[in-house]
Structures are given as C-alpha cells and as structure tokens.
Amino acid sequence: MNTAFRSIPSVDAVLRSGTGAVLVERFGRVEATAAIRRQLDAQREAARKGEALADADGVAAAAMADLGASAMSSLRPVFNLTGTVLHTNLGRALLAEAAIEAAAGAMRNAVALEFNLDSGKRGERDDHLRRLICELTGAEDATLVNNNAAAVLLVLNTLAGNGGGAIVSRGELIEIGGAFRMPDIMARAGARLIEVGTTNRTHEKDYRGALAEEGVSLVLKVHTSNYRIEGFTKEVHAPELSQIAHEAGVPLVNDLGSGTLVDLAKWGLRREPTVREAVAEGADIVTFSGDKLLGGLQAGFIVGRKELIARINKNPMKRALRVDKLRLAALEATLKLYRDPDRLAEKLPTLRLLSRQREDITAQALALSPKVQSAVGSDFAVQVIDCASQIGSGALPLDTLPSAGLGFRPVSGSGSTLDRLAAALRALPVPVIGRIADGMLVLDLRCLEDAEAFLANLSRLRHGLA
Structure with a gap:
C-alpha cells in the first residue's frame, strides 16, 4: 500500500x-x-x-x-417535447428574433433608458413602451412591472391598500402556480377582501349589495384562465359590472392573467378576451402578462385610465417592481410585431408554434421515425402517434391542440425501462424533455423546429443507454 x-x-x-x-x-x-x-x-x-x-x-x-x-450553465437549452408550448418550468415563451436582437443591443451598449434625448434631461423608462401599448390596447395610459402577479399586487396596494374593500366573485378567487392565491395577494396588498356570490353563480345584486357597504375601493374581475366552471353557472360580464362599479363611484379592475392582444380564433385557437376588448368594455384598469400568450419576456402590464395609472406610478412599491433595459428592449420589439398582424405568426414563435397544423407535425414525425428508431436501438419500438398539445401557463386549460409525435414502447421490461430512456434523453448534450403516459415515452413534436439539430443531438443517445 x-x-x-x-x-x-x-x-x-x-x-x-x-x-x-x-x-x-x-x-x-x-x-x-x-x-x-x-x-x-x-x-x-x-x-x-x-x-x-x-x-x-x-x-x-x-x-x-x-x-x-x-x-456548464445550469440554465441549459433543452428540446421541449412535452406538448406544452408555454411550459412554465421550461421558460414559457420563446422570443422573436427581433426581440433577441434588441435585448442583445441593450446589453452591449449604453442606452437612453431614463434620458430624454430631445430635452437632454431625465426621462421615464415607461416612455419607451407607453405609446405603443396604448396604441395596441386602446387604453389612455400604461405602465409595466416585472410580472402580472406584481401588477395585481401594485394595483391593489395603490387603490385599496389602506384596508379598502375589494369586491370579487367567489368563483374568481383564483390560485395559480407558485403560491399566488388572490386572497393572500389582497392581504399582502393591504386590501380588504369582500367576497360575493357563490362558486358557480354570482349576480348583479350580489355586487350591488356589497357596494352598499362602507369603505369599498374597487371591484375586481379576474379571468379564470387556468380553470373553467361549467353547468349551472352565472357571472356578471365586464360591461354590466363596469356600469355597476361606476354607479357606485369605484373603479373596475380586470385581471386578464395570460392576456392577448389579438383574436386567437384567426389562427384556429379558441377565442380569448383581448386587452382592447377589456378596455372597451369599461374596465378602468386591466392587467396582463408579457410572457404567456403575448409571446414576450416576463412582465406585468397595467393599462387604463390616466389618473389611475398616475397614482400607480407614484406608489413607492413601483420602483421595487420595475423592469430593466433588457426586458424593455425585448418587449418593445415584440409589441412592434403586433402592428403587422398578417405576418405575426411568421415572426412570433409562440403564435407560430400554437398554430402549427397536425398534418405538418405528422409529416415531420413520419420523416424522423426511422432515424430515431435507429438511434434508440432495438430495445424500444418507435411509432408515430397522435398527440394533444396544450398552450400552458394556465391559458385555456381544457383546450387541446391536435398534434403528433413519437411514442417509445419497451420491447421488454416495465416502467423502469421507460424511466431509463427518459433519463438518458435528459442526459444528452441538449436535454430532450418528453413525458411518460399510457405505457410509453411520448415526444410531442409541436415545438420541434430544428429537426437536424435534434437528430444530431440524438446520435449521442446509444452511449447514454449502454
């Protein structure tokens, strides 16, 4: 020794x-x-x-x-073949090339972030997006913070932060991922929650009765984007709710959650309320996300009446929630794409992926199948299968998108064999993320645009399975 x-x-x-x-x-x-x-x-x-x-x-x-x-960076690129386009755990929206270039430019250079080039004096960072957001939404004014949860928190704290009453239907007391629960957010914001109606039915009289109480500061309507109540239901829609709130002299705040600037039905998707519609229906403040259906970076937009936006901007909390130059640059480039709706799906990855047709994806799966079979070897049988993709990030949870993919079944063995294959795929230079369902490993190809890179990456798989 x-x-x-x-x-x-x-x-x-x-x-x-x-x-x-x-x-x-x-x-x-x-x-x-x-x-x-x-x-x-x-x-x-x-x-x-x-x-x-x-x-x-x-x-x-x-x-x-x-x-x-x-x-090696822990924030590694992956192939998202889960079938969920806006996968929260995989970073949600992919940015448009214009947004990437704009962010890179802001990284490399000093920029006029809070500097007015005309006057030579200090400017406001919101000015870079304000006019553009108002143009696309029809709102009087706009501001933004680092995500929609922050937007809701800031609005509630500004308009009802000293114990003011915030009326909301029991059917709209949402909870989304990451411990965002509307009652808890209201408490943190300093607002007093006033629940009206029942889980499945809320009437105009419920709101009117609550508005008769002392100290009511606002009415809140929440778009239940991550669940749907069906059957014996009743809700008060925004136009009627706006009238009720305004008769009582309080603002209507409409939290759209995912939010969209365009009618998704144009691309074969189920219709979601647009921000412009929410503004036109009488909401005084509308909040929505930047990194979900909009297809940009994480941000929370707040649009609405000028005097209310001014109050929100004066809240000291706003500075703690503001966005940096990179996000502003990328969001400006993303929003500008919406000025050309005819080519939006071509330039915005989120919409391009959501609108892919099953026939196109099936053709891709058929072309890849023999090459993928060769890569995984004889331990697994690879077949082309129909899939049902999801939008993700809480948007349209009950709606699926017809898709196609590859299914891997072990020739012999059990679920542990599939687990071993899934682990080997995750261990590739560019990890491949799928899902196990119905006794097979499923790779939904809706989000696969670079098939050549996928195959080159997969060529390393046999070593991982050895």
Whole structure:
C-alpha cells in the first residue's frame, strides 16, 4: 500500500504535466489547483481500496472533466417535447428574433433608458413602451412591472391598500402556480377582501349589495384562465359590472392573467378576451402578462385610465417592481410585431408554434421515425402517434391542440425501462424533455423546429443507454 501511495503524483507534478498545462490555461491556476487536490484525495481513497491509480496526466484529465461539468450553465437549452408550448418550468415563451436582437443591443451598449434625448434631461423608462401599448390596447395610459402577479399586487396596494374593500366573485378567487392565491395577494396588498356570490353563480345584486357597504375601493374581475366552471353557472360580464362599479363611484379592475392582444380564433385557437376588448368594455384598469400568450419576456402590464395609472406610478412599491433595459428592449420589439398582424405568426414563435397544423407535425414525425428508431436501438419500438398539445401557463386549460409525435414502447421490461430512456434523453448534450403516459415515452413534436439539430443531438443517445 505504501508503494501505491508513493506513486500518487504531487500537485506540482500534475500542474507540470501536458494535460495540467492545458488545465491551467483553460481554468486558471487557482481553480486548476483546487480541482487537482480533489482528484488527488480521490486517488488516495482508491489506493486504500487497492484500486488502479492514474498518472499525472490522468489526474489532470479528471480535474478538467470536473471543472468542465461545473462550468456548464445550469440554465441549459433543452428540446421541449412535452406538448406544452408555454411550459412554465421550461421558460414559457420563446422570443422573436427581433426581440433577441434588441435585448442583445441593450446589453452591449449604453442606452437612453431614463434620458430624454430631445430635452437632454431625465426621462421615464415607461416612455419607451407607453405609446405603443396604448396604441395596441386602446387604453389612455400604461405602465409595466416585472410580472402580472406584481401588477395585481401594485394595483391593489395603490387603490385599496389602506384596508379598502375589494369586491370579487367567489368563483374568481383564483390560485395559480407558485403560491399566488388572490386572497393572500389582497392581504399582502393591504386590501380588504369582500367576497360575493357563490362558486358557480354570482349576480348583479350580489355586487350591488356589497357596494352598499362602507369603505369599498374597487371591484375586481379576474379571468379564470387556468380553470373553467361549467353547468349551472352565472357571472356578471365586464360591461354590466363596469356600469355597476361606476354607479357606485369605484373603479373596475380586470385581471386578464395570460392576456392577448389579438383574436386567437384567426389562427384556429379558441377565442380569448383581448386587452382592447377589456378596455372597451369599461374596465378602468386591466392587467396582463408579457410572457404567456403575448409571446414576450416576463412582465406585468397595467393599462387604463390616466389618473389611475398616475397614482400607480407614484406608489413607492413601483420602483421595487420595475423592469430593466433588457426586458424593455425585448418587449418593445415584440409589441412592434403586433402592428403587422398578417405576418405575426411568421415572426412570433409562440403564435407560430400554437398554430402549427397536425398534418405538418405528422409529416415531420413520419420523416424522423426511422432515424430515431435507429438511434434508440432495438430495445424500444418507435411509432408515430397522435398527440394533444396544450398552450400552458394556465391559458385555456381544457383546450387541446391536435398534434403528433413519437411514442417509445419497451420491447421488454416495465416502467423502469421507460424511466431509463427518459433519463438518458435528459442526459444528452441538449436535454430532450418528453413525458411518460399510457405505457410509453411520448415526444410531442409541436415545438420541434430544428429537426437536424435534434437528430444530431440524438446520435449521442446509444452511449447514454449502454
């Protein structure tokens, strides 16, 4: 054993080896030395067990592999083949090329973020988007914060933050992912929740009765985008609710959640209320997201009456929730695409993916199937299957999009065999994320646009399954 320990190279010997020199050049002497020490500790443990030991170059190579793995970003690109287009856990909307270029430009250069180039004096960062948002929504004024949850919080805190009453139907007391529950948000905002109606039926008289109470500050309507109540139901629609609120002298706030600037039915999707419609129906404030159906970066838009937006902008909380230059640049470029609705699906990835036809996706699956079968080998049978994609991010949860994909069934074995395949796909240089359902691993191809890159990536799979 003493002989084995004596054969372990010193730190200096590893650093002076050919591979050690490359290691230092790539990662720097401090990191290289620390990694070498970790590998030498492992060598000593191997010596105690009587295992084979590495020479100086071998230790340096192991250290390089260690540092290479740790240097890899944890925020890695993946192939989203889950069938959920706006997958919250996979980053939601893909940005348009125009948005990427705009954000990159803002990264590389100083920009007139809060500087008025005409007057030479300080400006407002909201000015970059205000006119554009108002043009697209028909609102008097607009502002934005870092997400829609923040938008709702800021609006409630501004308009009802000192214990003011906020009336909302029990059927609209939503909960979305990440612990966003409307009653809790109201409490954090300092508003007093006033529930009206029942889970499935709320009438005009319910709102009128609540508005007769003292200290009511606003009426809140929430678009229940991530669930649907059907059957024996009743709701008061925004135009009627606006009239009721205004008769009582309080504003109507309409939280659209996902929000969309265009009628999605034009592209074969189920119709969702647009922001322009919400404004036209009499809402004094409308809030909606930037990274869901809109197809941009994470942001929360607040549009509506000028005097209310001015109050919101004066709230000290606004600064804590503001967006940076990168998001402003990308959002401006994204919103400008909406000025050309005829080419919107061509330029906006979210809409392009949502509007892909099953026939197109099936043709892609048929072309890929034999090549994918070759990549996974004889342990799995690959077949072209029909799929049902989802929009995701809480939008239209009961609606699915006809799609197609590849299904993998183990020739022998059980669910653990599928788990092994799923793990091997996730371990690829660009992880492939699918889902296991009905005894097979499913790769829904709706979001696969670069088939060549997918196949090149998949060529590494056999090593992962070995």
